[in-house]
Structures are given as structure tokens and as C-alpha cells.
Amino acid sequence: MKNRSALLTLLGFLLTFSLVLTACGPTQAPAQGETPEEPAPTDEPAAVEPVTVTYWHTMSDPETAQLEVVISAFEAANPGVTIEATRFAYDDFKPALLTSLAGGEAPDSARLDIVWVSEFADQGALLELDTAMPDFAAISAGTFPGPLATNHWNGHYYGLPQNTNTQVLLWNQDAFDAAGLDGPPATLDEFAAIACDLSDPSVEQYGYALGGTYFWAPAPIFYAMGGQVVDEAISTAEGYVNGPESVAAFTLLDNLYDQGCLSPNLLGGGIGTADGHATGKYAMITDGPWMVDIYAGTYPDFTVNFELVPTGSDGTTSSVVGGEDVVIFSDTDNSEAAMQWVAYLLSEESQLMMAEVGVIPTLSSLIGNPALPSYFDVFLRQLETAQARVPHPSWGDMDGAINNAFQRMLRNEQSPQEALDQAAEEINTLLGQ
Amino acid sequence: MRLSKSRSFQQLGTAALFLLPGLALFVVFVILPMLYSFRISFYDWNIVRPELSEWEGLQNYIQALQDPIFRRAVLNTLAYTLVTVPGQMILGLFVALLLNQNIRGKSLFRVLYYLPVITSWVIVSLLFEYMFSGQAGLVNYVLRDVLHVIDKNILWLADPVLAFVPIHLLGIWKGIGWTAIIFLAGLQAIPQSLYEAAEVDGAGPIPRFTYITFPLLRPTFVFLLVVLTIGGLNAYISNLLITNGGDPLDLTHFVLTLMYEATFTRLDFGMGAAISYLLTIFVFIISIFQIKLLRKQAEI
Numbered sequence: 001m002k003n004r005s006a007l008l009t010l011l012g013f014l015l016t017f018s019l020v021l022t023a024c025g026p027t028q029a030p031a032q033g034e035t036p037e038e039p040a041p042t043d044e045p046a047a048v049e050p051v052t053v054t055y056w057h058t059m060s061d062p063e064t065a066q067l068e069v070v071i072s073a074f075e076a077a078n079p080g081v082t083i084e085a086t087r088f089a090y091d092d093f094k095p096a097l098l099t100s101l102a103g104g105e106a107p108d109s110a111r112l113d114i115v116w117v118s119e120f121a122d123q124g125a126l127l128e129l130d131t132a133m134p135d136f137a138a139i140s141a142g143t144f145p146g147p148l149a150t151n152h153w154n155g156h157y158y159g160l161p162q163n164t165n166t167q168v169l170l171w172n173q174d175a176f177d178a179a180g181l182d183g184p185p186a187t188l189d190e191f192a193a194i195a196c197d198l199s200d201p202s203v204e205q206y207g208y209a210l211g212g213t214y215f216w217a218p219a220p221i222f223y224a225m226g227g228q229v230v231d232e233a234i235s236t237a238e239g240y241v242n243g244p245e246s247v248a249a250f251t252l253l254d255n256l257y258d259q260g261c262l263s264p265n266l267l268g269g270g271i272g273t274a275d276g277h278a279t280g281k282y283a284m285i286t287d288g289p290w291m292v293d294i295y296a297g298t299y300p301d302f303t304v305n306f307e308l309v310p311t312g313s314d315g316t317t318s319s320v321v322g323g324e325d326v327v328i329f330s331d332t333d334n335s336e337a338a339m340q341w342v343a344y345l346l347s348e349e350s351q352l353m354m355a356e357v358g359v360i361p362t363l364s365s366l367i368g369n370p371a372l373p374s375y376f377d378v379f380l381r382q383l384e385t386a387q388a389r390v391p392h393p394s395w396g397d398m399d400g401a402i403n404n405a406f407q408r409m410l411r412n413e414q415s416p417q418e419a420l421d422q423a424a425e426e427i428n429t430l431l432g433q
Numbered sequence: 434m435r436l437s438k439s440r441s442f443q444q445l446g447t448a449a450l451f452l453l454p455g456l457a458l459f460v461v462f463v464i465l466p467m468l469y470s471f472r473i474s475f476y477d478w479n480i481v482r483p484e485l486s487e488w489e490g491l492q493n494y495i496q497a498l499q500d501p502i503f504r505r506a507v508l509n510t511l512a513y514t515l516v517t518v519p520g521q522m523i524l525g526l527f528v529a530l531l532l533n534q535n536i537r538g539k540s541l542f543r544v545l546y547y548l549p550v551i552t553s554w555v556i557v558s559l560l561f562e563y564m565f566s567g568q569a570g571l572v573n574y575v576l577r578d579v580l581h582v583i584d585k586n587i588l589w590l591a592d593p594v595l596a597f598v599p600i601h602l603l604g605i606w607k608g609i610g611w612t613a614i615i616f617l618a619g620l621q622a623i624p625q626s627l628y629e630a631a632e633v634d635g636a637g638p639i640p641r642f643t644y645i646t647f648p649l650l651r652p653t654f655v656f657l658l659v660v661l662t663i664g665g666l667n668a669y670i671s672n673l674l675i676t677n678g679g680d681p682l683d684l685t686h687f688v689l690t691l692m693y694e695a696t697f698t699r700l701d702f703g704m705g706a707a708i709s710y711l712l713t714i715f716v717f718i719i720s721i722f723q724i725k726l727l728r729k730q731a732e733i
């Protein structure tokens with residue numbers, strides 16, 4: 001009897017845990033049905049063994065359609081190699097990759113958010129491309145240094161920049177005209193003044209709006225003001241994230257918020273920046289090149305105006321580098337073919353194809369190419385000074401530390417200096433690990 | 434008992450044969466991953482090269498228990514359970530009593546009350562997020578422009594306490610239909626003759642409820658209490674979508690959103706596994722207490 005109740009207790013425990021487990025359903029990776037390799041026909045020993053290279057990505061609708069064109073061109077030029085692309089939603093992508101890695105079913109190659117590369121490299125999931133890929137030096141030399149740097153971790157390059165982007169200033173012509181303003185601000189001082197001129201909180205009208213408090217949102221202003229998160233050697237945050245320039249950048253935003261010139265939506269649960277900007281609620285926002293396609297779909301009558309991020313006190317503009325890198329997973333059986341595919345994705349031909357749907361190339365040789373859309377110009381100029389976020393496996397936690405610091409100052413719990421001092425301490429703990 | 438021993442063994446053999454396929458699936462897809470994650474919880478786990486994982490003993494458990502964010506998440510989860518479980522049961526019972534009447538369109542109402550149950554968590558979470566939007570939400574509009582009870586928009590989702598208003602309301606609203614159906618089944622199992630006898634004795638609706646309906650529904654109450662409590666402690670989708678799991682300032686986490694973040698955002702699989710085991714132990718203890726306590730009361 002005692003045994004039986006012990007058994008029942010154990011069963012109950014197991015059932016309880018299984019209920020906890022099933023609560024986490026959406027983290028399961030989609031099944032990957034196809035086998036990566038097909039056996040070569042035995043009666044034709046001379047024939048090239050057909051290879052299938054799997055490639056996972058998070059492209060948008062128009063990009064995914066254009067990717068098919070790129071794949072067809074690649075397959076035509078590389079007989080025997082088939083590319084099998086699988087698209088994921090951005091939020092599901094990391095869990096899917098991790099589940100596949102844990103199960104030994106990782107894809108051969110993938111397009112990763114630039115801030116993930118060091119994280120996956122640190123787990124030993126990625127192939128060292130600088131040692132494995134014979135033409136790595138030649139290809140990487142042709143790319144922009146900022147995006148390339150995001151592939152570097154612990155002395156090696158684990159990927160190549162597939163596409164890049166940055167944020168610039170978007171200004172609403174109607175809002176500026178109504179206030180009798182000629183054009184967008186050139187300096188951040190002018191920017192702050194204009195933001196307040198164009199604000200009227202009683203009708204939810206704001207001169208400037210950020211999508212949230214996560215680092216990507218204030219990053220253009222932060223870098224334009226000369227802010228830095230850590231030193232170049234990624235050894236300390238002390239004197240960088242809480243240095244005078246960084247503090248000045250966050251003070252500017254904190255003041256704008258206190259004066260009712262920065263929309264409160266950044267604290268959560270408000271009108272989104274894209275909608276607010278197009279409908280005239282937010283006169284200025286900072287965002288990326290994809291806004292052209294987004295507005296074409298949702299607000300076809302709205303004309304988007306891009307301008308360089310206003311300059312900081314030292315007269316230079318800056319912003320934050322975004323984009324994706326293409327990587328090869330270390331467990332791949334098809335590294336040769338995968339490297340061919342990666343090299344093709346970095347070719348002028350494929351980069352120009354993707355540019356047709358608003359994807360900014362990473363090859364410096366394409367600057368000024370007449371085939372590129374005209375609105376790329378401002379982004380390419382902004383990229384000349386845009387900075388990469390810290391390429392470190394703990395970047396996610398560093399982002400969280402700055403995010404929370406920003407929240408604390410907006411809530412008047414701490415001054416910008418106090419909040420960033422605490423962030424510096426937290427980031428240094430992460431670096432010490 | 435002793436006489437039938439060999440016979441019961443024979444029956445067990447037959448039963449085992451029938452149980453085997455289901456049990457095999459249960460072992461492969463539930464028990465083994467569970468034991469595997471138990472092992473992970475003692476390591477600084479490397480998901481790609483498990484052989485490189487470093488043994489940490491109870492470090493993950495200690496670190497979780499000492500983490501103020503984890504403690505806050507436990508409180509948030511408990512508060513959610515303490516609000517939504519009684520909320521669902523009281524309103525569910527009320528709806529079940531209404532639906533148990535002989536009224537026109539009874540089936541239609543049953544469908545209507547059950548609709549929230551079958552809607553997607555994701556869609557209704559986003560809907561509640563919109564309704565409680567600080568700038569353009571329906572709730573602020575009603576409070577400010579229709580009822581004039583506030584003069585400034587409330588930033589619901591920017592406040593670590595107010596953010597739980599939509600999450601709790603959603604949890605209750607979505608669960609009423611299911612709770613009502615279970616109560617309805619319990620109500621219909623009560624013999625009509627008891628009510629008739631009570632009526633003959635002159636008992637009004639309130640004594641009929643307190644002396645017949647309520648005591649005879651006790652098993653249903655126990656069942657609902659246990660299942661809803663486990664469900665409440667396991668809540669996570671609505672929180673993940675409405676507060677991005679923790680916003681603002683990591684003050685609005687549930688235990689499971691924290692587990693999700695540890696595992697899939699920070700790649701700290703050991704910590705994620707430890708958090709899920711802490712939750713399991715907690716749920717298990719609470720369930721045992723609930724069952725024992727309520728069974729005892731039922732026997733009195």
C-alpha cells in the first residue's frame with residue numbers, strides 16, 4: 001500500500017511536470033522533413049553528387065519572393081546544388097534554431113540578426129568562416145567594415161554581412177509645414193527645440209517618438225551625441241555608458257519626455273511609431289529603410305521623408321548599424337556547397353537583386369550604383385558613421401541593463417547619471433563573467 | 434483480497450498491454466525530456482556541445498531563488514492565480530446557474546459563453562493590449578471621454594501594477610466559459626427529485642442552493658480548483674504578449690516568462706530548467722494540499 005501511494009505520488013509529480021512542459025508549447029521547432037543529401041546514382045560514378053543546402057531566414061514577404069529569384073540564379077550557375085530556404089517569424093527564430101541545434105538538426109546556413117552571431121559563435125554552433133572559407137579574405141575586404149565587425153568574436157569571423165541597415169530621421173512634411181518650419185533639424189539642439197514646438201500632449205501630439213526603451217530605439221541619438229557603451233576592447237563600461245556623452249544623450253531624451261515633447265508610448269502600450277508618424281501624431285521618428293515598403297502597404301498616400309540623424313555637439317552625425325549576417329553551422333555536412341551559397345549571397349549580382357526590394361547591400365563597390373533605389377542614398381551616407389552595438393554574447397543582457405536604466409530615469413526614480421552608473425556596474429559584471 | 438491476487442495480476446497484464454502504446458509515447462515525449470531537463474538544471478548547459486557543459490550543482494537553483502526578479506515573478510504568478518481562479522469560479526458558477534434554467538435560446542447562450550475559450554490566446558491578448566493602450570485605447574476613451582472619471586490618459590501597460598489589470602481580466606474572461614461548462618455538468622448530475630422534495634418542504638431558492646446545489650457540487654469545486662490553480666501558475670502567453678514578458682523594469686514577469694527568457698533569450702538552459710523544476714515542485718505541493726484539504730472537508 002505504501003509502495004502504491006509512493007508510485008502514485010511519483011506519477012502525480014510527473015503529470016504535474018508534464019503540464020508545466022505543455023504550457024511551453026510554442027517553443028517547439030517545426031519539423032524538418034527533407035533529408036539534406038540524396039544518394040548519387042551508382043551507375044554514374046562521374047556525376048557530381050547532388051547537394052541540398054538548407055538556409056533559414058526571417059525575410060519579409062517581398063524579400064522572400066525575391067529570394068526565390070536569387071536562388072534560381074544561384075542554382076543555374078551551380079548545377080547539383082539545391083537551396084532549400086525556410087522562413088521563420090523573427091520571434092520564433094531563435095527558439096527554432098536552438099531546438100534544431102540541440103536535436104542535431106541544424107540547417108546548413110542561416111541569416112542571423114547581427115547581434116546574435118557572437119552569441120551563437122560562443123556556443124560553438126558556427127563555422128569559423130575566416131579559416132574555413134578559402135575566399136573569405138577577398139569577400140570580406142569588399143564589405144563595409146561596420147557590418148563586417150558584427151561577425152567577429154574571440155579572434156575569428158563567424159559570418160559575413162548579408163545585408164545592412166541603419167536608422168535615420170523621418171520627418172512629417174505636413175506637421176512641419178503647419179508649424180511654418182522649412183525643413184528637418186540639422187543639429188540635435190534644433191531637433192530638441194522643434195520636437196517641443198510640434199508637441200501638444202493634450203491631443204496626443206508629439207514632436208518625437210521612440211518605439212520603446214530597448215537600446216535600438218534611442219541608439220541613433222545616443223551615438224550621434226557621441227555616446228559609447230563599452231571601450232573598444234570590450235573590457236569595461238565604466239566611463240563609457242556612464243561617460244559624459246552617453247549621459248548627455250539620455251539627459252536630452254529624458255528632458256524631452258519630462259517636457260511632453262517625447263511621446264509616452266515608449267513606456268509601453270501607446271500608439272506605434274509607424275502609425276503615429278504617418279497620421280501626423282508624431283512629427284519625427286527614427287527608423288529604417290523598410291518603412292518605405294511598410295508605408296506603401298498601409299499608408300499609400302503618405303510620403304516618407306528621410307534625413308540624416310541631426311548632429312551632436314561635435315558636429316558629426318551617427319546612428320546604429322542593423323542588419324543580418326549569413327553564417328554556416330558547424331555541424332553541416334555540406335560546408336563546400338554552403339560556402340558557395342554564402343559567396344553568392346555576397347556577390348554584386350545577388351546583392352543588387354535584393355536591393356530591388358529595399359535590402360541595403362553590404363558591398364562598398366555598390367555605392368553610387370544607379371541600379372539602387374534613390375532613397376538608399378541617405379542610408380548609405382548614414383552608414384558611413386553608424387556604429388555597431390557591442391559584439392558580445394551577453395549583448396542581450398547589456399541591452400537589458402541600458403533599457404532598465406532608461407526606464408528608471410523616465411520614471412524619475414534616478415537621474416540619468418545615477419541610472420547609467422548602475423548600468424555600467426551591471427554591464428561590467430557581465431563582462432567579468 | 435488474498436484470493437484474487439493471481440487474478441488481479443492477470444488483469445494487470447492485460448491492462449498493461451493496452452496501456453503500453455500510450456505509455457511508450459508518454460515515456461519518450463514526456464518522461465525522458467523531463468529527466469533530461471532535470472539533468473540540465475545542474476549544469477551551465479551548452480546546447481550545441483552538451484559534452485562541454487559545466488557541472489554547477491545547485492547553483493542555478495540558488496541563483497534563481499536569490500534573484501529579486503524571480504521572487505517578484507513568483508509573487509506576480511501567485512497574485513494572478515489568487516485573482517483569476519476565484520474570479521473564474523464565481524462568475525463561471527453564476528453563468529452555469531443561468532444556463533441551467535429553462536430559457537429560450539439556451540444553446541445560443543452556451544455557445545456565446547464558450548466562444549472566448551476557443552479563441553486564440555494570441556489574438557485576444559493583442560486585443561486586450563489594444564483596449565488598454567495608454568494613448569489610443571478603448572478603456573481610456575470610455576473612462577476619459579464618455580464617463581469623465583479620469584482627466585488624463587492612464588498608461589496601463591507602463592505601470593508595473595496596472596499592467597496586470599488587462600492580464601487578470603483576460604485570464605478571467607477567457608476561463609469563464611470552460612468553468613461554466615464544467616459546473617453545468619455538475620449541476621445536471623444533481624437529481625431533480627432533491628429540489629422537488631425541498632420545494633414541497635417549502636425551501637426557497639436560496640436554501641435550495643446552499644443546502645442542495647452547493648454541497649453536491651463539491652467534487653466539481655475540487656476538480657476546478659486544482660485544475661485552474663495549475664493553469665494559473667502556468668500562465669504565460671498573455672503576459673509575454675501584453676508586457677513583452679516583464680516590461681516595465683522586469684517587474685511584471687510570471688515564472689514561465691522568466692523561464693522562457695532565461696532559456697531562449699539568454700541561452701541559459703540550466704537556469705531555465707531549474708526555474709521550471711522550482712515551479713513544478715511548487716505546483717505539486719499546492720495541488721496535494723488542495724486535494725487533501727478539500728477531501729477532508731468533503732468527508733465531514
